[in-house]
Amino acid sequence: MNHACPALLTINGGSSTIKFALFRLGETLDRGLHGKVEWSGASATLAFTDPTRDPPQAQRPVEFDRQDSVPVLLDWIEAQPDFGSVRGVGHRLAHGMQHSHPQPVTSALLDELRSFAPNAPVHMPLEIGLLEAFADRHPELPQVACFDTAFHRDMPRVARMLPIPRRYEAMGVERYGFHGLSYACLMGALRELGDPAATTGRVILAHLGHGASMAAVHAGKSVDTSMGLTTASGFPMATRSGDLDPGLASYLARTEKMNSSDFHHMVHHESGLLGVSETSSDMRELLARESEDERASEAIALFCYQAKKWIGAFTAALGGLDTLVFAGGIGENSPEVRSRMCHGLGLFGLDLDLRRNAANEGVISSDASRVTIRVIRTDEERIIAEQTSRVLGMGHKPGKPS
Numbered sequence: 001m002n003h004a005c006p007a008l009l010t011i012n013g014g015s016s017t018i019k020f021a022l023f024r025l026g027e028t029l030d031r032g033l034h035g036k037v038e039w040s041g042a043s044a045t046l047a048f049t050d051p052t053r054d055p056p057q058a059q060r061p062v063e064f065d066r067q068d069s070v071p072v073l074l075d076w077i078e079a080q081p082d083f084g085s086v087r088g089v090g091h092r093l094a095h096g097m098q099h100s101h102p103q104p105v106t107s108a109l110l111d112e113l114r115s116f117a118p119n120a121p122v123h124m125p126l127e128i129g130l131l132e133a134f135a136d137r138h139p140e141l142p143q144v145a146c147f148d149t150a151f152h153r154d155m156p157r158v159a160r161m162l163p164i165p166r167r168y169e170a171m172g173v174e175r176y177g178f179h180g181l182s183y184a185c186l187m188g189a190l191r192e193l194g195d196p197a198a199t200t201g202r203v204i205l206a207h208l209g210h211g212a213s214m215a216a217v218h219a220g221k222s223v224d225t226s227m228g229l230t231t232a233s234g235f236p237m238a239t240r241s242g243d244l245d246p247g248l249a250s251y252l253a254r255t256e257k258m259n260s261s262d263f264h265h266m267v268h269h270e271s272g273l274l275g276v277s278e279t280s281s282d283m284r285e286l287l288a289r290e291s292e293d294e295r296a297s298e299a300i301a302l303f304c305y306q307a308k309k310w311i312g313a314f315t316a317a318l319g320g321l322d323t324l325v326f327a328g329g330i331g332e333n334s335p336e337v338r339s340r341m342c343h344g345l346g347l348f349g350l351d352l353d354l355r356r357n358a359a360n361e362g363v364i365s366s367d368a369s370r371v372t373i374r375v376i377r378t379d380e381e382r383i384i385a386e387q388t389s390r391v392l393g394m395g396h397k398p399g400k401p402s
Helices: 066-078 081-085 107-115 124-137 166-171 180-193 247-256 260-269 272-277 283-289 294-318 328-333 335-342 354-358 380-391
Strands: 007-013 017-025 029-040 043-049 057-059 086-093 143-147 202-208 212-218 221-225 323-327 372-375
Touching: 007 081, 007 124, 007 380, 017 066, 017 081, 017 380, 029 066, 029 380, 043 066, 066 124, 081 086, 086 124, 086 380, 107 124, 124 143, 143 380, 180 202, 180 212, 180 323, 180 380, 202 294, 202 328, 212 294, 221 294, 247 260, 272 283, 272 294, 283 294, 283 335, 294 335, 323 328, 328 335, 335 354, 335 372
Parallel strands: 007 086, 086 143, 202 323, 323 372
Antiparallel strands: 007 017, 017 029, 029 043, 043 057, 202 212, 212 221
């Protein structure tokens, strides 16, 4: 990266990683140094790619405690030569409540974020910690909060309402939806590809990763999404349960003496693929052992079955379907999962081409399919950089995803 050229730093704090990237601010946004801190259990590692180095990829060989992820990451970033070119920092914030656009980070916004951190307890404490750490170490650097919920703020009221007493709505208890930065990226990619469904049609976006959700989009606007008030809702994920019978909480309180903290931990960290398989939250590992491990086979089957039901539900909500997009680590890289999710959906006009699907091609539907089925690599960091540059008045052309 040219040190004379200003850059933006993006920070994407998730449930299992903190991803970071430097984008040079020229006529286009060009990605330079990027990488992630990833944790497993109590330990974490830092891996990065620097296009200017040979070899470009490397991993910090020494593991560190997960709780030290933020200071270790900041220490490492500050030691990089390119850090001197950073003119602003853009952050992904899982929850934005009523915010429908990215916002400059101020003390007032930080107070507001802290007040509704309980709505996304797996994500928000880490993300707020990152905001506070940068503000403490580099108060001269402007920061921008980019909200994962903003994409869904214009959902119809009927899609946002929860069937509980109305008084809770005044407290902000409603369906918000998440993965909005990923969905914004996918819709932008569809427009660049010239898919008419991006602007006038009916689209289902499936972000399938450690966290997983879907969004139903009509004429470019979100009309429904699988996650609700929190990121634990929807269909099963790596370690999150997805939707459950609400009576389960009181049942386990009576039979297992489970309190709310225990229930929260189970729902977020012990359920989904991990809970059903009892061995792994990684879809790749489960696929590798499903022929010899019934628990792995059932975990995969449940994930695909429940996800397929959401495709059917959203097709009904949209009144039909023109384009289905798979994204995220599983969606982009697992032909087997995509095949199982699409199986039996011919009545909705989906016809998967097995050869294209196995080859991970951009379009995996057959020529006869009424619905275009696509695989698109999502790029949340680029969307964070684009939103941050607009808020800070640093104009550019979006450029091509890297």
